[in-house]
Amino acid sequence: MAIKAKETAGKTIPPEDTGDVRVERPQTGAEYLDSLRDDRTVYIYGERVKDVTTHPAFRNTARMVARLYDALHDDKRKHRLLLPTETGNGGMTHAFFKAPKTMDDLVAGREAIAEWAKITYGWMGRAPDYKAAFLATLGANADFYEPYQENAKRWYKFSQERVPFINHAIIHPPVDRDRPPNEVADVCCHVEKETDAGLIVSGAKVVATGSVLTNYTFVAHHGLIPLQD
Structure with a gap:
């Protein structure tokens, strides 16, 4: 599994530097919209989308997330919405982004989810939380x-x-459903090479819900498909 860092001109940018941002606090709506203007590759009806924050197919959802x-x-x-962070930065975070340790933490996470849902009138099934x-x-x-605890x-x-x-993108493309993923590995997302800067991957994943408007994509395997390789 991997959470992909942005790649620019062959250089992998670690997550804390993506978008030239080094701020230890929750992003604002304006910062979120600006983070989407990163030359991401999105096609709809065969045409490349220049800016997902202004394209009529995505702009309203982007504004709602903002x-x-x-x-x-x-x-x-x-x-x-907020609880104090436990990272040592002295800041605040959305309560559901903090691992709960008490009943109060659990309730705060529930209330934060509900508060965001009220803002969207419950119509956003894939909000950042x-x-x-x-x-x-x-x-x-x-x-x-x-052995990747520190990461x-x-x-x-x-x-x-x-x-x-x-x-997240966790579903293999539905190609030759009677064959295990390792037999169609050229199609499925897989690691080609491991470097000091990170993994180089190739292939496809599907059902990457919200990927047009998100900052990162978590890539993993899903299901109980028997893997031979």
Whole structure:
């Protein structure tokens, strides 16, 4: 599994530097919209989208997500959304991006989810908090990712402080359904090479919900398909 860093001109940019941002606080709506103007490759009806924040197919959703981020900085709402971080930066985070340790933490996470849902009138099934439960496991159960515990903790710290919008791509393309993924490996997403800068991957994943408007993509395997290789 991997969470991809942005690649520019062959140079891999670590997550905390993506978009030339080094700010240890939740992003604002304006910063979120600006982060989407990164020359990402998106096609619709056979045409390349120049700017997903202004294209009629995506602009309203992008603006709604921006409202969610602005709510984190709104004095009238943030008391129902935020908890202090546990990363040592002295900041605040969306309550569901912090691994709960007490009943109060659990309730705060629930209230934060509900508050964001109210802003969208419940119509946004993939808001930035949908992947937050997974991100919390990176800190709460970092040893599960041995020997990459430190990388898991780094992503937990970054996600808690910055509250990024992360989606996932975990489904193999439905090609030759009677064959296991390793027999159609040229199509499925797989690692080609491992370098000091990260993994070089090739192939496809599907059902990458929200990927047009997210900051990062979590890539993993899903299901109980028997793997031979």
